[in-house]
Amino acid sequence: MSGKDVTEVVLADAAGIARAARILESGGLVAVPTETVYGLAARADSAEAVARIYAAKGRPDFNPLIVHVRGLEQAERFGEFTGAARALADAHWPGPLTIVVPCRADAGLAEAVTAGLPTIALRAPAHPVMRALLEAADFPLAAPSANRSGFISPTTPAHVLASLNGRIAMVLDGGACAAGVESTIVAVRADGSIEELRPGPIQVGALRIAEDANIAARIEAPGQLASHYAPGKPVRLGATVADADEFLIGFGDVAGDCTLSARGDVSEAAARLYACLHEAALAPQPRIAVAPVPEDGVGRAINDRLRRAAA
Numbered sequence: 238m239s240g241k242d243v244t245e246v247v248l249a250d251a252a253g254i255a256r257a258a259r260i261l262e263s264g265g266l267v268a269v270p271t272e273t274v275y276g277l278a279a280r281a282d283s284a285e286a287v288a289r290i291y292a293a294k295g296r297p298d299f300n301p302l303i304v305h306v307r308g309l310e311q312a313e314r315f316g317e318f319t320g321a322a323r324a325l326a327d328a329h330w331p332g333p334l335t336i337v338v339p340c341r342a343d344a345g346l347a348e349a350v351t352a353g354l355p356t357i358a359l360r361a362p363a364h365p366v367m368r369a370l371l372e373a374a375d376f377p378l379a380a381p382s383a384n385r386s387g388f389i390s391p392t393t394p395a396h397v398l399a400s401l402n403g404r405i406a407m408v409l410d411g412g413a414c415a416a417g418v419e420s421t422i423v424a425v426r427a428d429g430s431i432e433e434l435r436p437g438p439i440q441v442g443a444l445r446i447a448e449d450a451n452i453a454a455r456i457e458a459p460g461q462l463a464s465h466y467a468p469g470k471p472v473r474l475g476a477t478v479a480d481a482d483e484f485l486i487g488f489g490d491v492a493g494d495c496t497l498s499a500r501g502d503v504s505e506a507a508a509r510l511y512a513c514l515h516e517a518a519l520a521p522q523p524r525i526a527v528a529p530v531p532e533d534g535v536g537r538a539i540n541d542r543l544r545r546a547a548a
Contacts, residue, residue, distance in 0.1 A: 244268075244402045246394050249366040249411040258373040260406050261286075266293055268383035268397045270411030272364045273333045273419050273438065274511065275391040276305070276380030277405065287347040287379055293404040296386040301352040302379040303335050303420070304359050307371045312336075312359045315344040315377065322425040325441070330361035331368065333416055333438040337424035350379050360420055366411040382419065383408075387467055389514045389546075392417055396515055417508035418538045436538040438507065466511075468518035468525060472547035476526035484522040486513045491528035494520065503536040510539055514546065 247253040249270065257267045261278060264286040269278045277294065279286035281304045291298060306312045309326045316338040318326070325336055340346075340357035351357050362368060371378065382390040385400040392414040421437030431441065479485035479493075487493025489501035495513040497506035517525045530539050 242403045244398060244405050244408060246398070246408045246410050249409040251369075253409055254366065254369050254373055257370055257407060257409050261370075261374060261378065262376075264289070265407075266290065266405040268391070268394070268401065268405060268408040269367050269370055269378075269380065270364055270409065270414055271305075271333075271362045271367045271380070272414060273362075273416045274414050275383040275394070275397050275408070276367070276378075277383035277401070278305070278370070278378045278380040280374070281346050281350050281377040281379040283376075284347040284349065287349045290379060290381065291349065293401060294381065294384070294386045296381065298349065299352050300386075301354055301358060302350050302381050303422075304346065304350060304357060305367065305371060305378045305380050306359055306361055307368070308361045311377065312361065315341055315346060316357045316359050317341055319425060319429060321429045321431060325423065325425070325431070326361070329439055329441075331363040332361070333363070333420040334441070335360040335420045335422040335435075337422060337434065346377070347379075356424070358422065364411065364414075366409060370409070389466055389468055389518060390419065390511050390542075392508070392511045396511065399515065413508075413512075415508060416535075417510055417512075418535065418542060421538070436541050438535050438538065440534060466514070466542045466546045467548075468514050468546060470518065470522075471524045472543070473524065473526045474543055474547055475529050477528065479526045480524070482522055483524045483526040484517045484520040486517060486525065486527045488528040488530050493528060497528075497530065497539075501531075503531065503534050503539065506530060507535045507539055510542065 268275050279290050337356050337358045383397045384391050391397045394408045394410045397408050416438045421439040422435040424432045485493035487496040495516045497509050
């Protein structure tokens with residue numbers, strides 16, 4: 238696709254979903270809404286299609302992709318699920334939980350999906366558009382966030398076009414994403430223990446929290462790079478008042494140029510996080526300040542993304 242091409246935005250109705258399925262079948266790229274953020278989908282069983290994801294995003298080749306499936310039955314074609322992994326899937330799928338398990342030798346997926354690792358990250362999304370697309374396709378979809386690598390994740394079609402216009406075939410327009418931050422990622426280890434690799438909307442109990450990973454050898458799942466979700470400006474966290482040259486993202490009693498949640502609701506803040514970061518990135522102020530957000534519930538995921546944006 239040349240730089241003169243423009244990415245088409247198509248309503249995510251039955252006709253749009255059918256067109257998207259045809260583009261994906263032929264190896265093209267389509268941005269699709271999920272309950273978390275917009276994902277950049279390609280068929281996961283095609284090396285050429287997966288390579289197009291990495292090229293469009295400018296994504297490091299050591300950073301693996303999440304494979305989206307209809308449910309546990311399809312997931313077990315690609316990963317080895319123990320009792321603990323099945324229990325997690327039964328409890329939280331469809332939904333914003335990604336489960337990292339050993340990859341089956343006969344998975345038949347493009348090697349770049351796992352970035353050469355012996356594990357695979359799998360998720361059954363809840364969003365009706367993504368689910369309809371998975372039903373329309375007889376192949377799994379690799380789908381990282383639909384943005385240039387390292388930049389702010391997209392929760393609307395306009396956010397997708399901000400960095401990928403002309404680089405992908407289509408955006409399926411399903412409106413704004415509800416959850417607003419990427420899925421929780423957990424790895425199920427051989428001993429049955431569960432380790433959180435990335436916090437997100439799902440809170441899973443009795444977890445061992447993984448240490449921050451900032452080198453290629455330790456990256457097991459998306460979202461573990463130390464610097465990520467970057468708005469292209471310096472970000473100051475824990476601010477209650479903005480300096481003259483700062484765009485203030487507010488929360489609760491701290492009113493901002495853009496406010497995550499005036500009533501101090503962390504779920505509302507998660508849904509608005511990337512929209513506020515996109516607005517801040519386009520604002521005339523050269524710096525960004527962010528009000529404190531509590532670590533309660535999905536607040537942990539919000540603060541994880543903000544720390545990486547500020548890194």
